Amino acid sequence: MKYFLLLAILFTLVKKRNPLTFIHNIEFQWPLLIIISFGVQIALAFITIETKNKLEWILVLTFLGIIIGLWKNRHLAGIKWMVAGALLNLSALLLxxxxxxxxxxxxxxxGQTDPSFESDSRHQLMEDSMPYWILGDWIPVFRFVLSPGDFLVGIGIILLIYFHSSKIKRKGERQ
Structure with missing residues (x-):
């Protein structure tokens, strides 16, 4: 996702908008639900590293929390793209x-040579027998492997930042 954030910032700057202003121009409803859901995902990563136990259904519940929080904000530009991507990723998890x-x-x-996911709280190696593989992570991009859902979320991030960033004022120009 960091590449999508970088693309959003660059695109916004090229279009003569200040990406640092989007956080002040946007008002999320239920932001704690989204923040807590991401926080639990981070905690799951540490738990899995320490114990090697994967708590799959807690991960699924965090995705539901993120989707509900995003859906509550669907009126904001880019959020519907993010919801669609998160739903695709949730479908991949459930299937x-x-x-x-x-x-x-x-x-x-x-360039990732170790396909072991023993200490990874969110992933497993794709098997040939998985009928819904297309929802999984199979698209190589630089040092990451992304899913179609990740791309939709990325488009949503770009739109969210761009459309909620203020135009850069030139000297002598009024807004």
Missing amino acids: HGGLMPVSEEALILT
């Missing part, structure tokens, strides 16, 4: 036992 399948070939293309 694959609570973990996102990741293509080994795509991992290799991105």
Whole structure:
């Protein structure tokens, strides 16, 4: 997602808007639901590293929390794209036992040689028998493997930042 954030900032600057203003120009409803859901995902990552236990259904519940929080803000530009992407990712989790399948070939293309997901709280190696593999992470981009849902979320992030960033004023120009 950091590449999408970088793209959003660059696109916004090229279009003569200040991406640092979007946070002041936007008012989220239920932001704590989204923040807590992401916080639990971070905690799950540490728990899995320490215990090697994957708490798949807690991960699924955090995705539901994020989707509900985003849906409450669907009136904001870009949010519907993010909801669509999150729903695709949630579908992938539900159809694959609570973990996102990741293509080994795509991992290799991105330079990742260890396909072990023993200490990864969110992913599993994609198997040939997985019928809904297309929802998983199979698209290599630089050092990451992304899903179609990730791309939709990324488009939403770009739109959200761009449309909620103030235009840069030139000297002598009134807003």
